Amino acid sequence: xxxxxxxxxxxxxxxxxxxxxxxxxxxxxxxxxxxxxxxxxxxxxxxxxxxxxxxxxxxxxxxxxxxxxxxxxxxxxxxxxxxxxxxxxxxxxxxxxxxxxxxxxxxxxxxxxxxxxxxxxxxxxxxxxxxxxxxxxxxxxxxxxxxxxxxxxxxxxxxxxxxxxxxxxxxxxxxxxxxxxxxxxxxxxxxxxxxxxxxxxxxxxxxxxxxxxxxxxxxxxxxxxxxxxxxxxxxxxxxxxxxxxxxxxxxxxxxxxxxxxxxxxxxxxx
Amino acid sequence: xxxxxxxxxxxxxxxxxxxxxxxxxxxxxxxxxxxxxxxxxxxxxxxxxxxxxxxxxxxxxxxxxxxxxxxxxxxxxxxxxxxxxxxxxxxxxxxxxxxxxxxxxxxxxxxxxxxxxxxxxxxxxxxxxxxxxxxxxxxxxxxxxxxxxxxxxxxxxxxxxxxxxxxxxxxxxxxxxxxxxxxxxxxxxxxxxxxxxxxxxxxxxxxxxxxxxxxxxxxxxxxxxxxxxxxxxxxxxxxxxxxxxxxxxxxxxxxxxxxxxxxxxxxxxxxxxxxxxxxxxxxxxxxxxxxxxxxxxxxxxxxxxxxxxxxxxxxxxxxxxxxxxxxxxxxxxxxxxxxxxxxxxxxxxxxxx
Numbered sequence: 001x002x003x004x005x006x007x008x009x010x011x012x013x014x015x016x017x018x019x020x021x022x023x024x025x026x027x028x029x030x031x032x033x034x035x036x037x038x039x040x041x042x043x044x045x046x047x048x049x050x051x052x053x054x055x056x057x058x059x060x061x062x063x064x065x066x067x068x069x070x071x072x073x074x075x076x077x078x079x080x081x082x083x084x085x086x087x088x089x090x091x092x093x094x095x096x097x098x099x100x101x102x103x104x105x106x107x108x109x110x111x112x113x114x115x116x117x118x119x120x121x122x123x124x125x126x127x128x129x130x131x132x133x134x135x136x137x138x139x140x141x142x143x144x145x146x147x148x149x150x151x152x153x154x155x156x157x158x159x160x161x162x163x164x165x166x167x168x169x170x171x172x173x174x175x176x177x178x179x180x181x182x183x184x185x186x187x188x189x190x191x192x193x194x195x196x197x198x199x200x201x202x203x204x205x206x207x208x209x210x211x212x213x214x215x216x217x218x219x220x221x222x223x224x225x226x227x228x229x230x231x232x233x234x235x236x237x238x239x240x241x242x243x244x245x246x247x248x249x250x251x252x253x254x255x256x257x258x259x260x261x262x263x264x265x266x267x268x269x270x
Numbered sequence: 271x272x273x274x275x276x277x278x279x280x281x282x283x284x285x286x287x288x289x290x291x292x293x294x295x296x297x298x299x300x301x302x303x304x305x306x307x308x309x310x311x312x313x314x315x316x317x318x319x320x321x322x323x324x325x326x327x328x329x330x331x332x333x334x335x336x337x338x339x340x341x342x343x344x345x346x347x348x349x350x351x352x353x354x355x356x357x358x359x360x361x362x363x364x365x366x367x368x369x370x371x372x373x374x375x376x377x378x379x380x381x382x383x384x385x386x387x388x389x390x391x392x393x394x395x396x397x398x399x400x401x402x403x404x405x406x407x408x409x410x411x412x413x414x415x416x417x418x419x420x421x422x423x424x425x426x427x428x429x430x431x432x433x434x435x436x437x438x439x440x441x442x443x444x445x446x447x448x449x450x451x452x453x454x455x456x457x458x459x460x461x462x463x464x465x466x467x468x469x470x471x472x473x474x475x476x477x478x479x480x481x482x483x484x485x486x487x488x489x490x491x492x493x494x495x496x497x498x499x500x501x502x503x504x505x506x507x508x509x510x511x512x513x514x515x516x517x518x519x520x521x522x523x524x525x526x527x528x529x530x531x532x533x534x535x536x537x538x539x540x541x542x543x544x545x546x547x548x549x550x551x552x553x554x555x556x557x558x559x560x561x562x563x564x565x566x567x568x569x570x571x572x573x574x575x576x577x578x579x580x581x582x583x584x585x586x587x588x589x590x591x592x593x594x595x596x597x598x599x600x601x602x603x604x605x606x607x608x609x610x611x612x613x614x615x616x617x618x619x620x621x622x623x
Contacts, residue, residue, distance in 0.1 A: 160353060160355065162351050162353050162355040163355055163357060163358075165317075165320075165322050165342075165349070165351070165355065166349065166351060166355035166356075166357075166416075167357075167368070167372075168321070168322060168341070168342040168343060169320050169321075169322070169342050169343070169345075169347060169348060169349045169426075170343075170348075170368050170369035170372055170416070170420075171343040171369050171372035171373050171420075172343065172368075172372045173343065176372060180357075180368070181357050184357075184358075184359035184360075185357070185358050185359055187359070
């Protein structure tokens with residue numbers, strides 16, 4: 001009995017710690033500045049959309065939203081396209097060859113971004129690419145590829161090897177096997193990987209901070225513009241934060257449902 | 271002309287020799303079964319023929335083409351897998367049409383061929399379904415359809431019935447046999463089930479540890495095995511093996527109290543040599559002949575016949591068929607057999623004829 005109570009108590013504390021900031025951000029975004037910092041806190045208040053008006057009136061924020069959208073979608077699509085071909089190849093290789101290559105990919109994943117961001121910044125300034133979207137897209141695709149490979153390998157591994165054998169006997173070339181058999185069978189995994197890449201890119205701050213110019217600033221960088229010399233605009237800041245979080249929360253819910261929906265079920269025994 | 275000839279094929283995985291100088295000739299239109307216990311290399315050999323596994327040495331010829339170095343797609347073979355290996359995201363019709371699509375056949379011809387195969391295998395109502403909506407037997411039928419549709423030079427079956435339950439297995443086995451009789455195509459079939467081998471094959475190749483033990487018709491393997499392994503592997507229940515000693519200047523053997531005349535053997539055996547005497551359970555239910563006293567342990571009643579398990583005075587266990595009575599535990603009965611039906615093997619398991 002005591003252990004059960006303790007378990008639920010712990011659970012409540014954990015949920016509070018995780019959800020309270022979220023609650024605070026969303027609620028503050030609907031408060032006037034006076035309500036936001038009232039002591040004791042105001043629990044019941046008449047909500048206002050003023051903060052959102054401020055945010056939407058801010059041209060920088062809107063273009064950052066568009067930048068984030070374009071960059072995260074394109075770089076993730078690129079990473080998944082490259083990653084899925086690589087993961088398919090790796091999944092077909094004999095174990096010993098594969099292990100060495102997986103180690104290399106893992107090392108790319110754990111390497112600090114600093115390692116390539118600074119040289120890339122230098123190169124970008126030299127060729128004048130600093131204010132171009134493709135630079136960011138390339139950088140994020142590069143960061144996401146190792147991640148996409150290692151995730152997609154697990155999805156491809158779930159597909160029985162005999163499907164490839166069958167397709168080879170049926171006359172398919174390697175790319176046809178990948179395209180007609182493996183890709184559809186791993187569809188759930190591909191979508192999940194794509195969404196996870198988008199989530200990562202959407203939230204990423206450091207690479208964006210270094211490699212964006214005035215026209216390519218993404219949301220995490222642009223949101224800092226609400227921290228001004230005149231003080232922090234808490235209302236606008238939290239409204240912007242809410243708008244940034246919203247699409248990602250929706251995607252996060254989607255990804256839960258999409259991960260491996262037993263696409264291979266029924267092809268092999270059962 | 272042989273449709274498939276496998277010449278001195280060898281393959282090893284590291285230090286493990288999985289195929290050791292294997293040669294098999296498969297005649298046009300025949301049904302050849304590769305039979306052996308698991309790990310004997312039979313599946314590896316089939317995959318090598320399909321082009322899915324490279325071999326270390328040897329030659330594989332299909333028709334008049336040396337295909338040893340050709341990729342699977344250029345060998346013009348079709349294969350049915352134990353696990354069915356249907357494409358999970360394609361419907362039955364798309365699965366069957368896949369080999370045609372990969373060869374760039376136009377849609378109309380392809381549709382006609384798929385319909386024809388579906389009619390032959392009676393799977394027309396299933397064409398729009400996905401593999402996961404089918405039962406095991408239906409899935410394997412679809413897999414057979416996918417192999418049939420292209421009309422290849424060679425059909426390969428890799429234990430296609432092993433995942434099915436007993437009733438379905440018997441049904442599909444008969445269907446494969448019927449299919450072979452109606453289309454008369456060359457088929458190579460891998461199994462560890464000797465009943466499948468005996469019922470389906472024109473020719474059986476028995477493999478053990480990567481080597482061919484014997485090749486022959488089902489009846490010749492059953493009647494005239496070259497060695498104790500083949501004798502024991504073919505036939506259920508298994509052949510009984512008894513220790514025996516040569517006496518009377520090679521004219522007879524003694525096993526326990528019994529004396530077995532072997533004067534019909536061409537080979538002259540020395541007195542005192544130890545050999546193995548092999549007697550099939552179904553040959554131990556004679557009215558006359560050499561007598562063996564059996565202490566009955568268990569009797570399995572199968573309706574039409576029974577199998578008695580028991581021990582001889584020497585302690586050797588024996589299974590014997592019993593058609594007329596069903597002895598009980600603790601009884602001692604007399605088994606009789608004709609010496610001419612017993613087989614003699616030397617210490618290495620080789621047949622003495």
